[in-house]
Amino acid sequence: MDEAIALYRSALDLFPANHPYRPNSLSDLALCLHERYRKYDTIADLEEAIMFDRAALKLRPFGHRDHGKSLSNLAIHLTDRFLKNGSDADIDEAILLHRSALDLRPYGHPRRLNSIRWLSFALW
Numbered sequence: 016m017d018e019a020i021a022l023y024r025s026a027l028d029l030f031p032a033n034h035p036y037r038p039n040s041l042s043d044l045a046l047c048l049h050e051r052y053r054k055y056d057t058i059a060d061l062e063e064a065i066m067f068d069r070a071a072l073k074l075r076p077f078g079h080r081d082h083g084k085s086l087s088n089l090a091i092h093l094t095d096r097f098l099k100n101g102s103d104a105d106i107d108e109a110i111l112l113h114r115s116a117l118d119l120r121p122y123g124h125p126r127r128l129n130s131i132r133w134l135s136f137a138l139w
Contacts, residue, residue: 016054020047038081041071042088049092058099065092083126086116087133094137109137 023044030037045067052060068089075085090112097105113134120127 016047016051020044020051023047038071038074038079038085041067041074042081042085045071045088045092049095052095058096061092061096061099065089065096068092083116083119083130086112086119087126087130090116090137091133094133106137110134113137 023040027037027040027044030040045064048060048064048067051057052064068085072082072085072089075082090109093105093109093112096102097109113130117127117130117134120130
């Protein structure tokens with residue numbers, strides 16, 4: 016896992032701010048850091064994952080095909096931070112992001128069920 020994270024960081028360095036693959040690299044690195052957080056419970060990994068999620072979301076504005084995916088990833092990671100630290104601001108933001116992602120996924124969308132499940136979990 017450490018090697019994968021190092022490689023994702025190296026890949027990120029290859030893509031300048033305006034490169035079309037940069038959001039994917041940011042998102043992939045965030046997901047890998049989140050997995051390491053889940054495995055080792057290292058809050059610094061979760062904090063960094065959230066930072067990279069936010070950066071990816073900025074590069075995937077409303078209308079971008081992966082905007083909903085970025086909303087969901089950030090919301091999931093904020094929910095985990097809420098579960099760790101109990102910050103109401105984190106869960107409030109996560110719920111807002113999950114609702115926004117769900118709004119982008121109408122009936123019949125392949126990820127709609129996932130959005131409903133994650134929103135339900137955050138509300139619970």
